Amino acid sequence: MTKRIFMLPLWIRLWHWSNALAIIILSVTGISLHFSDPNLPLVEFSLAARIHNVAGVCLAVLYAVFVIGNILSGNWWQYVPKPPGIIGRCIKQMQFYGIGIFKGEAEPFPPTPEVNFNALQAVTYWSIMYLVMPVVILTGLVFLYPQFAPDHLFGLDGLLPIALVHYIGAAVILLFAVSHIYLGTMGPKVSSLFKMMITGWYEH
Amino acid sequence: MLEKLQKRLGGILLLLALAVAAPVLADDPPPTPEELVKIRAANGECLKCHSEAGLKKPPKEGLDLKKLREHLVHLDTFTASDHGQMACTKCHGDGYDDHPHAAKAKEGLSECQDCHARKAMRIERQFDKSVHAENLSDTFTCATCHDPHVMTVAEKLRDPHKIVAQDNKICLDCHDSDIAFAKMAPEKKKRPAIDDIHSWLPNTRLHWKAVRCVECHTPSEDKLSLSHEIQNKDKAEKKCATCHTANSSLNARLYRHLQTEEQNKYGFLNSVILSNSYVVGATRNPSLDLILIGLFLATVVGVIGHGLVRIITTRLRRSKNHD
Numbered sequence: 346m347t348k349r350i351f352m353l354p355l356w357i358r359l360w361h362w363s364n365a366l367a368i369i370i371l372s373v374t375g376i377s378l379h380f381s382d383p384n385l386p387l388v389e390f391s392l393a394a395r396i397h398n399v400a401g402v403c404l405a406v407l408y409a410v411f412v413i414g415n416i417l418s419g420n421w422w423q424y425v426p427k428p429p430g431i432i433g434r435c436i437k438q439m440q441f442y443g444i445g446i447f448k449g450e451a452e453p454f455p456p457t458p459e460v461n462f463n464a465l466q467a468v469t470y471w472s473i474m475y476l477v478m479p480v481v482i483l484t485g486l487v488f489l490y491p492q493f494a495p496d497h498l499f500g501l502d503g504l505l506p507i508a509l510v511h512y513i514g515a516a517v518i519l520l521f522a523v524s525h526i527y528l529g530t531m532g533p534k535v536s537s538l539f540k541m542m543i544t545g546w547y548e549h
Numbered sequence: 550m551l552e553k554l555q556k557r558l559g560g561i562l563l564l565l566a567l568a569v570a571a572p573v574l575a576d577d578p579p580p581t582p583e584e585l586v587k588i589r590a591a592n593g594e595c596l597k598c599h600s601e602a603g604l605k606k607p608p609k610e611g612l613d614l615k616k617l618r619e620h621l622v623h624l625d626t627f628t629a630s631d632h633g634q635m636a637c638t639k640c641h642g643d644g645y646d647d648h649p650h651a652a653k654a655k656e657g658l659s660e661c662q663d664c665h666a667r668k669a670m671r672i673e674r675q676f677d678k679s680v681h682a683e684n685l686s687d688t689f690t691c692a693t694c695h696d697p698h699v700m701t702v703a704e705k706l707r708d709p710h711k712i713v714a715q716d717n718k719i720c721l722d723c724h725d726s727d728i729a730f731a732k733m734a735p736e737k738k739k740r741p742a743i744d745d746i747h748s749w750l751p752n753t754r755l756h757w758k759a760v761r762c763v764e765c766h767t768p769s770e771d772k773l774s775l776s777h778e779i780q781n782k783d784k785a786e787k788k789c790a791t792c793h794t795a796n797s798s799l800n801a802r803l804y805r806h807l808q809t810e811e812q813n814k815y816g817f818l819n820s821v822i823l824s825n826s827y828v829v830g831a832t833r834n835p836s837l838d839l840i841l842i843g844l845f846l847a848t849v850v851g852v853i854g855h856g857l858v859r860i861i862t863t864r865l866r867r868s869k870n871h872d
Contacts, residue, residue, distance in 0.1 A: 380838075381830030383790035390789035390830070394751055442855075447862040491755055504827035509837075516841040520848050527852040 352458055353545040356414055360407060361542060365522075367404040371397060372519050379512065401485045408482055411474070423461045424471045434464035446531065456547055473521050477514050484511035579634055588636045595637045596624060598648070609648065627698045631705065640697070661691040675777040684735055693733070694719045703775075704806045709825045712803065713761050720762040746782065759826045764792070764802050775802060793830035797822070 374397040377387040388396070415421035437453050445453070454463035462470060484507045487494050495503030532538035533549040541547045580588060597608045599622050604614060627633055638645065644654025662669035669691075676682050681689045703712045721743070723729045730740040747753045765786040767776040791798045795818050800808060807821045817823055819831045826832075 378793075378829050379833065381790045381793045383788060383794055386790065390793055391749065391751075394789070398751075447858055449863070449866050491752060501823045502825055502827045505823060505832070508827045508829070509834075512837075513841070516845070520844060523845070523848045523852060527856065530856070 347548045350458060350547045350549075351545055352456060352461065352541055352547045354418070355545065356410075356418075357420065358542060358545055360411055360414065364404070364407050364411070367400050367407060368518065368522060370400040371404060371515070372522070374400065375515055398489055401482075401489065405482045405486065408478060424467060424474060426464065426467045426471055431464050431468070435468065438463050438465040442528075442531070452531070452533075455549065469521065473518065477517050477521075481511060481514035481518060484508075484514065585634060588634065592637050595641075596622060600624060622698045629701065630697075630699050631701050632697050661695075661697070672777045679777060679779040680781040681779055684738075685733060688733060703803075707806055709803050709807075710758075713757075713759065716761045716763060717757055721757075749787075760792070760799065760803055764799065769798060769801060790830065793828060795819070795831065795833065797828065797831035799828065799831065 374388055374393040377393040378390065378397060380387075381390050381393075387393075415424070434454065441450060441453050452463075454460075456462070487507045488504070488511060491504055494507050497503050498506055529538045529542070530536075532541070537548055597603050598612065598617060599620055601621060601623075604617055604621060607614065607617075632640075640659040641654070642659065643657045644651030672691075681693075699715075701715065703716075706712045706715065723733060724740065725743045727740055734740065744753060750756055763775055763779065766780050768778055768780065768784075770776065786798075797819050799822055800819060804819075804821050815823075815834070816836050817832055817834045819828065819833075822828055823832050
């Protein structure tokens with residue numbers, strides 16, 4: 346018989362999916378802008394620029410919601426990688442992804458209402474959400490208001506380092522997103538974790 | 550039509566006359582230091598009146614100060630300009646020697662094509678198709694835009710910021726001022742608000758600090774210099790990706806004079822632009838792009854591979870369990 350545990354409150358689920366939508370839109374338009382080619386436009390440049398600006402501001406607002414919501418609800422604690430034995434737990438988790446899952450072994454650290462994330466998730470989510478994301482959002486805001494970028498840096502336009510950091514950070518988020526979606530299939534059933542992210546209930 | 554033909558014929562006759570009379574030409578060698586001292590001294594005489602100082606403290610009584618105000622020359626700007634080593638009298642010839650200047654002195658004023666004959670012929674063909682010729686052919690001359698006491702050609706300015714500042718000032722002096730616009734424009738023609746008609750362009754004013762109006766408002770067919778066929782909004786470039794792409798048209802325009810210098814500096818495409826602007830889509834680093842695309846593909850392939858192995862091992866286990 347399947348057991349159900351309520352894991353995710355509505356605000357987190359709403360934030361998660363809005364955030365996901367914003368990131369998909371920003372990725373598609375960002376790629377169109379960066380690899381802009383008049384003969385092969387993914388999204389036409391000026392349209393892509395407008396969409397990217399709006400979606401970028403939405404992402405910044407969503408990030409503020411995420412941070413404030415986490416503080417108010419105490420959910421921030423979930424993201425903190427907890428040191429004693431963390432490396433060992435990460436290795437165990439990697440062994441599961443690399444070997445165990447092919448043998449049909451059970452998830453070594455299944456989610457509980459107290460501890461939502463396994464050690465690997467906590468480390469990754471924390472890095473993405475508290476390191477990479479703010480950097481990408483801040484550099485994006487400077488891109489939106491380039492007058493705040495330094496005029497010149499090392500004899501080159503001051504926007505160049507901002508642009509490079511934004512580009513690399515965004516690429517890291519995109520790589521994370523691909524793996525994140527795939528790891529979403531690693532629940533008790535392929536669909537379990539996606540269902541949980543929609544309904545808030547973890548079934549196992 | 551007849552007028553145009555007369556103008557052309559006039560131009561050809563003038564060219565022939567110039568060829569015979571060994572004229573002053575734009576490519577003549579610069580004056581020697583001794584000649585330059587003489588030129589500067591002679592120009593100083595003119596500037597006694599035709600300068601801010603002259604206007605404030607006229608060296609002579611009875612000057613028409615209102616008229617004088619319209620004919621001031623800023624010495625430093627003039628000295629730095631393309632004509633800065635020339636004597637005023639090279640262009641302001643007969644009738645300008647004494648004051649008051651002769652009533653018909655202006656008629657003897659040299660024309661640009663007297664020295665710039667070849668250039669003028671090429672440019673005139675382009676100008677005839679421009680929006681300025683269409684609406685203002687009677688009043689519009691080279692000097693309407695190119696004040697000969699101020700201009701420096703882009704090739705000599707080199708610094709794109711300086712080129713942009715000089716050239717955009719020319720356009721904006723009229724197109725961003727109701728008074729100046731009304732002086733030139735046909736009657737009843739109202740000046741459209743420059744920011745409003747460009748509101749589609751993101752970071753409009755920042756664009757104008759980084760690139761020239763003519764980057765978009767001229768066609769790109771002329772390989773020798775920027776075309777003088779200034780086009781209105783119907784024909785002007787509106788595709789962002791013309792500049793914002795690996796093969797950016799800025800290379801053939803604003804940055805044409807720096808092309809040979811800084812190609813592929815730091816491994817960036819269009820690196821020559823980077824010293825002044827980061828242009829999304831144009832100033833890219835192909836190596837970084839390759840690394841990130843590689844990582845992305847590796848992740849996708851890794852995920853698909855992992856998924857396939859999972860499917861296969863799950864099936865194998867199931868069939869084993871059935872056995």
